Amino acid sequence: MSGSQSARAWTERWVRNSIYCPNCGCPTLSPFPNNSPVADFFCDACKEEYELKSQKSIFGNKVLDGSFRTKCERLATDNNPSLFLLNYDLKEFGVRNFFVVPKHFFVREIIEARKPLAETARRAGWIGSHILLNKIPQSGKIYFVRDGRVELKDSVLKQWKRTLFLRDQGQKARGWLIEVMKCVEAIGKPEFQIDDVYEFEKRLGHLYPENKNVKPKIRQQLQFLRDRGYLEFVSRGYYRLRAKV
Numbered sequence: 001m002s003g004s005q006s007a008r009a010w011t012e013r014w015v016r017n018s019i020y021c022p023n024c025g026c027p028t029l030s031p032f033p034n035n036s037p038v039a040d041f042f043c044d045a046c047k048e049e050y051e052l053k054s055q056k057s058i059f060g061n062k063v064l065d066g067s068f069r070t071k072c073e074r075l076a077t078d079n080n081p082s083l084f085l086l087n088y089d090l091k092e093f094g095v096r097n098f099f100v101v102p103k104h105f106f107v108r109e110i111i112e113a114r115k116p117l118a119e120t121a122r123r124a125g126w127i128g129s130h131i132l133l134n135k136i137p138q139s140g141k142i143y144f145v146r147d148g149r150v151e152l153k154d155s156v157l158k159q160w161k162r163t164l165f166l167r168d169q170g171q172k173a174r175g176w177l178i179e180v181m182k183c184v185e186a187i188g189k190p191e192f193q194i195d196d197v198y199e200f201e202k203r204l205g206h207l208y209p210e211n212k213n214v215k216p217k218i219r220q221q222l223q224f225l226r227d228r229g230y231l232e233f234v235s236r237g238y239y240r241l242r243a244k245v
């Protein structure tokens, strides 16, 4: 067996033995048959599906993924899996980092098409994809293991629940909410003013050129995030990020 095959077998076993379902807390996940085009694991209890990507080095801004077309089709029909990212240390047979990106953070903006394969390739013209991790807010990266330290299950489950409201939103509405969540994170303070978010007016306007009223749209998103318990309203024009748990 090649090195990467044995690493794959080892990491899959590790997930089966160590990882619970972040959606419902069920203590184990079941594997799909090998090379299933759907995903790698699913939860018997709540049916949530997970795709596993593992590698030795720490994940950077981009993660290589499968067919661009399949990815976009699954996004459009809302049946894409959540993504597990595992970063291991083979020497110590240890997991350095393990986190999940819940499926509701997957919007079209974070999928990038790769260059089509050359004419000479076996699958000439095939287009793969990248997942742009740097376009996902921190709240969309929930760690089970961070720098070799295991996080509390209770905290993982709470962090998952905290953004679950995104699931009820359509792709477009979700895109706006996620962008505003990223602006709030970029402010870097637990308490902020609405003016701090208005600083991003230009950037948001550039992302959504068809929207001519960016400020009211920002206000609306903040209110929505407050209504869903992601933010707290302190006083007129002042908001607070709800503690991470």
Ligand SMILES: [Zn+2]
Binding pocket: 021, 022, 023, 024, 025, 026, 043, 044, 045, 046, 047, 048
């Ligand atoms: Zn579950």
